[in-house]
Amino acid sequence: xxxxxxxxxxxxxxxxxxxxxxxxxxxxxxxxxxxxxxxxxxxxxxxxxxxxxxxxxxxxxxxxxxxxxxxxxxxxxxxxxxxxxxxxxxxxxxxxxxxxxxxxxxxxxxxxxxxxxxxxxxxxxxxxxxxxxxxxxxxxxxxxxxxxxxxxxxxxxxxxxxxxxxxxxxxxxxxxxxxxxxxxxxxxxxxxxxxxxxxxxxxxxxxxxxxxxxxxxxxxxxxxxxxxxxxxxxxxxxxxxxxxxxxxxxxxxxxxxxxxxxxxxxxxxxxxxxxxxxxxxxxxxxxxxxxxxxxxxxxxxxxxxxxxxxxxxxxxxxxxxxxxxxxxxxxxxxxxxxxxxxxxxxxxxxxxxxxxxxxxxxxxxxxxxxxxxxxxxxxxxxxxxxxxxxxxxxxxxxxxxxxxxxxxxxxxxxxxxxxxxxxxxxxxxxxxxxxxxxxxxxxxxxxxxxxxxxxxxxxxxxxxxxxxxxxxxxxxxxxxxxxxxxxxxxxxxxxxxxxxxxxxxxxxxxxxxxxxxxxxxxxxxxxxxxxxxxxxxxxxxxxxxxxxxxxxxxxxxxxxxxxxxxxxxxxxxxxxxxxxxxxxxxxxxxxxxxxxxxxxxxxxxxxxxxxxxxxxxxxxxxxxxxxxxxx
Numbered sequence: 001x002x003x004x005x006x007x008x009x010x011x012x013x014x015x016x017x018x019x020x021x022x023x024x025x026x027x028x029x030x031x032x033x034x035x036x037x038x039x040x041x042x043x044x045x046x047x048x049x050x051x052x053x054x055x056x057x058x059x060x061x062x063x064x065x066x067x068x069x070x071x072x073x074x075x076x077x078x079x080x081x082x083x084x085x086x087x088x089x090x091x092x093x094x095x096x097x098x099x100x101x102x103x104x105x106x107x108x109x110x111x112x113x114x115x116x117x118x119x120x121x122x123x124x125x126x127x128x129x130x131x132x133x134x135x136x137x138x139x140x141x142x143x144x145x146x147x148x149x150x151x152x153x154x155x156x157x158x159x160x161x162x163x164x165x166x167x168x169x170x171x172x173x174x175x176x177x178x179x180x181x182x183x184x185x186x187x188x189x190x191x192x193x194x195x196x197x198x199x200x201x202x203x204x205x206x207x208x209x210x211x212x213x214x215x216x217x218x219x220x221x222x223x224x225x226x227x228x229x230x231x232x233x234x235x236x237x238x239x240x241x242x243x244x245x246x247x248x249x250x251x252x253x254x255x256x257x258x259x260x261x262x263x264x265x266x267x268x269x270x271x272x273x274x275x276x277x278x279x280x281x282x283x284x285x286x287x288x289x290x291x292x293x294x295x296x297x298x299x300x301x302x303x304x305x306x307x308x309x310x311x312x313x314x315x316x317x318x319x320x321x322x323x324x325x326x327x328x329x330x331x332x333x334x335x336x337x338x339x340x341x342x343x344x345x346x347x348x349x350x351x352x353x354x355x356x357x358x359x360x361x362x363x364x365x366x367x368x369x370x371x372x373x374x375x376x377x378x379x380x381x382x383x384x385x386x387x388x389x390x391x392x393x394x395x396x397x398x399x400x401x402x403x404x405x406x407x408x409x410x411x412x413x414x415x416x417x418x419x420x421x422x423x424x425x426x427x428x429x430x431x432x433x434x435x436x437x438x439x440x441x442x443x444x445x446x447x448x449x450x451x452x453x454x455x456x457x458x459x460x461x462x463x464x465x466x467x468x469x470x471x472x473x474x475x476x477x478x479x480x481x482x483x484x485x486x487x488x489x490x491x492x493x494x495x496x497x498x499x500x501x502x503x504x505x506x507x508x509x510x511x512x513x514x515x516x517x518x519x520x521x522x523x524x525x526x527x528x529x530x531x532x533x534x535x536x537x538x539x540x541x542x543x544x545x546x547x548x549x550x551x552x553x554x555x556x557x558x559x560x561x562x563x564x565x566x567x568x569x570x571x572x573x574x575x576x577x578x579x580x581x582x583x584x585x586x587x588x589x590x591x592x593x594x595x596x597x598x599x600x601x602x603x604x605x606x607x608x609x610x611x612x613x614x615x616x617x618x619x620x621x622x623x624x625x626x627x628x629x630x631x
Contacts, residue, residue: 076263077273082599082631085291085624088305088318089113089298090616092457095267096298102254102262103246105177108185108227110254114270115296117621118289119161119256120229123152123171125619126222128351128399128507128612133221134622137166137230137257141221147214147556152205152221157283160232161255161275168199173233175207175220181241186228188532189219212556215511223618224351224507230257259289270296289624291600305594309336312598316623317615319458320347320591323386335597339613340606344388347590348606348613349398352504354380354389356453356466356584359496360541361525366432367449368581372417373424374473375466381587384461389590393417394578395503395513398588404510404561404570411571415578425473442474451477454499456487462500462586491538492528502589503536509559509566511551514573517582518551519543541582547573602627 089096090113098109102116110116123138141152158166175197179190193216198206209216219226232255236244246254247265254262259278264271272294280286299305299318306325308314310332321329323344330336338346356375358368377391394412401408426436434442434449442449451470455463463479470477490496505513521533522542529538550573557566593613595603603623604613610626611619 076271079273079293082629083290083292084295085293085600085627086295086297086313086315087115087615088308088314088316089115089296090317090319090614091298092300092302092319093298094300096270096296099265099267099270101245101247102265103231103241103244104185104227104229105174105181105231105241106183106185111227111229111618112225112616113296113298114265115272115294116254116256116262116270117229117618118258118260118272118294118624119254119262120231121257122223122229122618122621123154124221124223125611125622126224127610128224128617128619129348129609134619137171138221141217143214143217147209147212147558149206149208150217151200152207154203154205155285156203157279157285158257159279160234160257161261162232162252164232164234165202166230166232166257166279167202168205169202170230170233171205172197172199173236174228174230177231177236177241178228183242186219186226189216214556214558215508218508223621225504225617227618229618232256260294268297272296286625290628291624294624309333309594309596312596314594314596315598315600316595316603317593321594322461323388323592326592326594329594333596333598336594337597337605338592338594339604344386345390345590346388347592350504350589350591350612350614351397351399351507352502352589353392353395353397354459354462354500354586354589355395355503356462356498356500356586357491357503357536357539358498358583359494360539360582361494362497364432365580366428367434368584370425370428370432370473371451371470371475372581372584373419373421373428374470374475375584375586376420376469377418377586379420379469380462380465384465385587388592389587391418392585392588394574395505395516395583395585396510396574397506397513399507400510400513407561407567407570408510408574411574412578417578417581420469422473429474436474440474441476448476450497451475452480452497453477454480454482454487454490454496456482456485456499456501459501466500488535492534494523494525494527494529494538494540498584503583503585505536509554509561510570510574511554511559514547514570514577515551515555517541517543517547517573517577519548539582541580544576544580547576550576597630599630600627601630 091097096114098107099114101107102110104111104116104120111120121137124136125134137155137158138152139155141150143150152171154168154171160166175190175194178184178186179194181187193209193213194207195210196208200206220228235255249262257279259275259280260272261275262270263273274288274292278288281288299308302322302325305318306321306329309329312333326338326346339348340346381387381389381391396408429442434444437443453463453467460481463481467477467479487499491499505516516537517539519542521529521537523529523540529540550569554566554569560566604611611622614620
């Protein structure tokens with residue numbers, strides 16, 4: 001009997017840590033790197049004589065781990081599984097991304113997927129479901145009446161893990177480092193808008209803007225994907241921020257204000273132990289979180305994450321599961337659930353929509369419209385996502401349509417873009433100068449229109465369906481699965497036709513989503529998109545004067561659906577978008593995030609939506625304070 005391995009679950013150091021065995025040597029003043037050979041059980045999904053089965057095999061793994069014993073204590077403390085919180089990273093990868101750098105100014109992966117969000121802390125957190133703010137390192141803030149600046153009032157009694165006081169100088173340093181460091185995660189917006197940062201006293205921060213902006217404070221005071229956390233000025237001030245990795249366990253780095261400390265980091269996992277003391281508990285602000293240890297790990301595939309849930313080796317997160325994998329995990333382990341109890345739409349919206357992002361230099365308006373009518377969005381939802389979401393045609397997520405639906409939906413519906421039609425494909429391809437050749441493909445000046453659908457691994461299911469639909473319509477298409485993660489560079493340098501992933505923009509009003517299509521982000525063929533326009537803004541859309549003006553006017557105004565002038569600008573920009581279709585939105589992104597009640601309960605759900613459920617968001621920081629052990 002011959003077995004063909006389909007997927008492997010990378011277990012490596014995980015089993016060793018959870019049973020409390022030390023991965024350390026005797027205490028040493030510097031970081032120790034050890035190569036450890038382990039025999040571990042690995043769950044595999046295999047195909048045996050045409051039948052898919054699950055089996056466990058014993059394999060040897062050789063891993064290099066980086067760990068320093070805690071000063072004066074020796075080996076790593078043994079923590080039982082029922083006091084250990086195990087979280088999956090927001091990625092499909094054999095190794096965790098960015099574990100060699102815990103400087104959150106230049107490496108957001110440290111807080112986004114590697115869970116240093118419990119070492120560093122933010123000024124405030126936010127419930128994206130309700131808009132409720134949770135003051136943390138800051139007690140409050142005030143925006144100027146003319147939106148030319150803001151004042152932040154910091155909480156007193158906060159200390160860093162090394163005992164130093166947390167003050168305004170830490171906030172000032174962090175903002176200025178983002179603003180002035182070329183490779184900083186938020187440099188583009190900070191350098192454009194934050195003219196000066198001043199400490200009025202130890203606990204009062206004054207920020208003056210370069211112009212009127214009613215939204216820029218969100219980058220500081222709202223978590224979501226902003227990942228703005230405060231770093232200790234007394235550690236960073238004599239370092240080159242652009243190259244400082246902030247990782248030296250022998251020195252206690254990274255040092256933060258949070259209740260956890262990093263004790264082990266390897267490409268396979270990160271481990272945080274709860275500190276003995278924390279300012280929040282000492283001041284009565286918040287009780288200590290219940291988990292004594294937090295382990296961050298990952299898996300290379302959807303199936304591997306599902307297997308971890310089946311066998312209680314994962315408590316929460318990992319990249320969102322596909323519907324079939326989630327239901328299989330739940331069937332094997334009844335303690336597994338998601339945001340909604342009933343499906344198939346188990347997941348919560350996240351401010352993003354699935355899209356096929358176009359390289360607009362390669363396709364004029366007529367061809368873009370032909371591509372649009374070649375898409376059968378409902379078929380993509382049914383085949384790729386097994387009916388677990390719903391169709392969208394504009395980059396306005398459900399986070400926005402709640403307040404803006406009566407304004408944006410009539411504009412969207414008036415264009416009737418969600419109406420697959422071969423007759424429309426023929427109309428627009430003919431208008432673009434194409435004719436159908438003898439092989440059934442659209443051809444112009446002797447060249448067949450070819451289209452490569454590039455698909456990053458997390459969105460792999462969309463690629464084959466889109467390519468098949470284009471081919472059916474006479475557009476010669478193929479799918480390219482980007483296993484090497486090259487798509488961000490492709491979007492910047494323009495070496496692509498279309499990338500199937502997500503459009504993440506507005507969460508409060510339509511401005512952010514529509515601003516992606518301003519002509520400032522245009523770049524001709526062969527040139528990189530301008531700085532700050534990579535990723536989701538890299539559509540290379542030449543722009544439209546009416547849209548540009550509407551976006552510019554929206555930027556300096558409060559997004560109020562009761563303001564007729566602002567509404568007019570939204571309608572104008574959206575009408576241009578719907579007329580030009582510079583990207584092809586497909587559906588709402590609803591992530592099925594699995595959560596396991598076997599060891600911990602109290603997760604955020606639709607019944608208790610105290611934060612949005614996304615472990616990659618900053619606001620997930622609040623979860624360890626809410627969950628309780630079940631055993």
